[in-house]
Amino acid sequence: MEALDIDLDESEVELAIEPMLVNVGPSHPAMHGTVRCVMELSGEAITRVDVQVGYLHRGFEKMCERGTWSQVFPYVDRCNYVSPMLNNVGFALACEKMLGMEVPERCQWYRMALGELARISDHLTCDGAMAMELGAFTPFLWMVKARDMIWDIMEEETGARLTHSFGRVGGMAKPPTTGFKEHARAVIDQVLKIVNESEGLLLGNRIFLDRLEGVGIISAEDAVSLGWTGPCLRAAGVAYDVRKAHPYMKYSEVEFDVPVGKTSDCLDRFLIRLEEIRQSIRIIRQCLDRMPDSGPINIEDPRVMLPPKESVYTTIEDTIRHFKIIMEGLKIPAGEVYSYTEGGNGELGFYLVSDGSGTPYRVRIRPPCFLVTGGLERVITGQMMADVVPCFGSLNMIGGECDR
């Protein structure tokens, strides 16, 4: 029998094919936080993608210019809300750099211990959520259980589980509780156990490895030129960690390794975070061993620190001092400074400008997420629709920090 299409043109036989445009986000399960990706799909493959951020913009930086320096702490809490302690410490360090002060040794160890605990909770959330979005629910719940133990420590130390506002210029709001060391030691043992267990469940699973291996690759040059830092950059093979490259606090005195990836795929980013949890536990152990049990936690400088409550109520000098620091804010000398620390997702920088008054002139936050999210387009173009999930998960975009 003669073919029916024998006298038709090639173009008439083929169905008209046009790529499908899909709006993924800003409210979509894969887009945690509120990012919008306009994707051009050819079947399941992504041919083009337009990543749009800013849906969670709340004007934090502008709001910081309204209050005193101390009133910035609650805002930085809400930037990376998975590891707020690191932001607290980062901002306190920036202010102290401007003031030219250094907090007592006990406070430095305390800040490091709390900060590393926050880093663990950040990485646990990221890796757990990544597994959950791929459908493996159990490891997520285990990891969140471990995170909850860490938040128990935070609650005990600071009174809040999520947004601590615990940092102060010149120290911390409170000295460590008496049971802090014992509690932290008990918890990090448990966390290590849970991490090992979850790792066994996930990395022994062919499906999980298949979903991550060779997906979302980015070259080291691209990562550097995009301004990537943190676990994502280290997964690309660049051993840049602010804690090692430009040590602050006591990081030069503790032993820890910086894990570096080889292939720069999603699996590498997943593994780097797991390894960093172990390294953080190493750091915390050293901090707990070396943190003195007594001694001042805050700088004893009347220009910066609030006087003790007893003397506020009994002496006129301290009442005035208290009033001035609360109402006018502590004075930071005019000038500008860029201070950077290793946050949960990479280099967390604070560029501060002071005009010498008690109110910041400008607070510019350099969020690691923003630059990492900038590379999302390059990472997922050419991948399949389902690959967006591990790619986006492994970049660990935190909406509050990215959009501020």
Place this chain on the structure above:
Amino acid sequence: MVPSLAIIGIDFLKAFAVAMFAMNVGVILTWVERRMRGMIQDSVGPNRAAIPVPGFVAAGLATGPAFLLAGSVLYLAFGSELPESEDAVFYGKLMLQAGVLVGWVTLAAIARSAQESGARNPLEQAIASLGSPRGIALGGVLLQVALLMIVPLLIGEVLTGPLLLTIGALALAGTAVAGAGHVGAALSSQKTVRITLLGLLHPAADGLKTVFKADFVPPKSDQFLYNLAPWISFFPTLVLLAVVPFGPALCFGKGEDGQIDLSAFQGIEAPGQMCEASRLSLQVADLNVGILYFFAMAGTGIVGAALAGWASDNKFSLLGGMRAASQMVSYEVTLGLTVVGLLMVYGTVRIDEMVLWQANNTWGIFVQPFAFFLFLAAAIAETKRIPFDIPEGESEVVAGYFTEYAGMKFSMFFFSEFIAVVSSSTLIAALFLGGWHVPFMTAEGIIVTIGDSELFRSEVSSGALVALGALTFIVKIIALCVLQVIIRWTLPRFRYDQLMRLGWRKLLPASLFNLAVTAVLILAADGASAGVKESLERAAELSMLGVGVAVIVGALALVVFLFAPRNKRIILATSAARYAQALGGTREAKLEA
């Protein structure tokens, strides 16, 4: 030949029972899933739905059945002709065991409640001082095992059938009335009692709630297809079970009009006995196409998913519908090809005959072990659950083909997935795990024979065998369902291309290979010498013996696991935890808002 009214009534009953079974297991599975999530999180899980009833009504509900049971048991023992009949020993043993069971369960429950919320009266105090609930339960189980061993030895001159029946009836009636009386007394003192059925009412209430939800229909959708799709998805999964036998067929005599005579019961169709006159199968539809009907119906489900995806006017739905269609078509091929191997071995497409073959020889999993795993993988893919849940992969395509569905239409999709789990488990149990067959079950009872030597013999009446068979089948189904739920909570999902690759490049060649090997082996076995055939029969018997031993060991391990004392170490490091502990702990806290 027009079937009699009785047969039509029985058919209707069977269909109703099977549909109820599937839907109820579906509800229980929903609950298990959510409970599982709750357990991983150390939380209580969904259990807030309750029916509040006045205390005296609750007491009546609790005591009524117990009094009915006690009355009928006493009637059997003293008012009927049972003591004189041959069954007296069997029923006596049964009642004694049941009585001991009720007794220790009641004692353990009272001890537990006394331990947790304090004893309410001296009696409870005395029971609580007997030992821990765990200890009482262990003692009860040991007593049951001891009775199981000792009673058959004592039967003879002293312990005659009627005496055993009397003891058993008194034990069961006494413990049931005492236990129910205690519960009733406690309930009637309360003003209202919330009946929660262990939280099982919660998924039922959630299902009921969706009926009253807003029925949203996307304005630009294809209204007819949109409304049709949930039915096409739901209905086939429910009727799948029609061809699966839930127990051995019953043999009846033929009446004068050539029809089945329901008054002339002749026993069951099991190894050692085939029906001569007419048979009443315990399946809804006695179709001669058997498993082909199953595939036809399972294939129809694809249409529902694809239609829903197409008609919803949503790009995510479209993606999900396409994924569903391609996935289910691909895996249906593997599903069918693995069954071809079974068809070659069993020589029939009727599922009841397949189960009989397994009862006569050995379970399908031993003759087609490779096919079992292929079939399990393909069956999970057919039910569209993790790791094969890409049609509805919630982190990629929102909810896939049912993104735009709300209310009852959504829950029809949701529920059809759970029923599909039940029906696929049922099919796996029937094809590979012997269906209703219990190892060494024959028409006379449980007779363990290896070769010519008889190791164990326990004669059981036909009615009890049917009940045992149906119960075993349900246990197998539930075990497979639980296995699927565990898989769902542990594994991540595939990517679309990986899924297709697995289906076409791995499972399909593997099933073809399985087919070829099976064909060669069948030819070899057919032409083998008598000695080889003899040893094959021994191997089949040994495999059944292995299953029996494994089940007993498993049951013992379960008992040991359940009764092993738990050492829960609670770290009370935070002030909040210490505060909660001082208030009596958070574990048992009421979920009242």
